[in-house]
Amino acid sequence: MKKTINVSSQGATLDTGRRNFLKLGGIGLAMAGLTLIGCTDDDNFEFTDNTRVFDLGTGDVGILNYAYALEQLEADFYTKVVNNFYSGISSIEKELFTDLYHHEVIHRDFFKAAITGATTNVLPTLEFKYANVNFNDRNSVLATAKALEDTGVAAYNGAGKYITNPAYLVIAGKIVSVEARHASAIRNIINPGSTDFSGDDVIDANGLDLAKEPKDIVMAAGGFIKTPFTWKEMGIS
């Protein structure tokens, strides 16, 4: 039986606190499903072929496919944003989202090319879903963008230590700082003049940004991803 998850739209706050990463206080966004949909709950995934689920692979290949998956998600999201800008969008915000779209598509296509050159175990094109995102609503789009960018930062920061090839580490470094620039800009647009660009919800007392384990990221982002995959080496099945 399919599990139904009802999310209320009351109290539109996006709680990106360190303990409740991507878990929300009752807002009607896809992220609410992120922590409600467990990794092992098969009811919520639509399989096209139950017997062949892609595994991200081992070692650096796994990390590259992981990054590729996240960039696919961001690219897909911003593609939807720019193909149908929310009503009342300012020209500044239009330009900003267009830049984000450009960057994430470039990242995505880069990983596809790089991984294809390094292995035959290339992550296929994933399908995504945005059940509770309203692409016509500025707040909804901004909140989702914020969550995705913060996720990207946390994912790269947490994955760096697993990379063995220095060249790949540098590449990851070149990308993560851009994701952080994105996150900062989005957060500033949501709450101008505030400290949110580099807020206490993401930066700790040592001045350190988020860093999350792959398992936690995949669990949190799973609500957006229709196509199942595993990463057995990282304990994600």
Added chain:
Amino acid sequence: MNILKLLDKLSNDKFFTTEATRLETLTHVSTFGKKAAVAAVPLGLGALMATPVKAETVDSTVCGSFFKSALTDALQLALTLEYLENEYYALGLAAVGLIPNADRPVFMQISKHESAHVGFLKSTLTSLGETPKPKPVFDFTAGGNFMPFTDYNQFLILAQAFEDTGVRAYKGQAGNVMSNKTVLQAALQIHSVEARHASQVRRMRANKGWIELANGGSMPTVTNAVYAGEDNVNQAGFNTSTAFGAAAGSAAYDEVLSGSEATAIASLFIV
């Protein structure tokens, strides 16, 4: 560095045998990462390059102490940059009438982070058995070229320069701290904070949060070194400008600064 020359070196057995002294080999290892980073290395060949490096047999104590030196040198460089930023923002916030009230929360937040970074890096060095270098004496006028504490526009210019430099400098040291996973992760976590700072300060100056081409965005020519190379559109053999042009392609990636390049920039402000 020509990729074919690099690969040639790797296929040369003498590179890894007794003809090279252990220290020479280690030197090659330490610069290898930097060359790999700077060269346009097609990633498909990346695995090929990594494997021979690991195949070398080197005395582990020599290897360990060499890597530790690269690690602590990187941390000392980071500490110097954090000392610089920390003092800069403290002085800026203390300068009466400099920072408009509306902008104070931003710089108080940035200042809080830089102060935390100084403390964190000192603790990290100490825990590794290294004495943190003392804070240098800074001259934020760079010999009379700037008046950042009486001219807010100049304060913002230097703030942007310092933050964008910090991002590139940390990135350039990633390879040197790889040997310690805890330090590496912390370095990444500081690096992304500097990027958040940079984005915010840039946007306060009516720039985009990201760097397009090698243009810092209404920055004086004396800061050119901060942005040199940022127009790179070749990432490991992939042309990032094909899809949407060079501005977007170059902005999608931040570039490294070597330790000496970062030091040269910081030195402009050190007495």
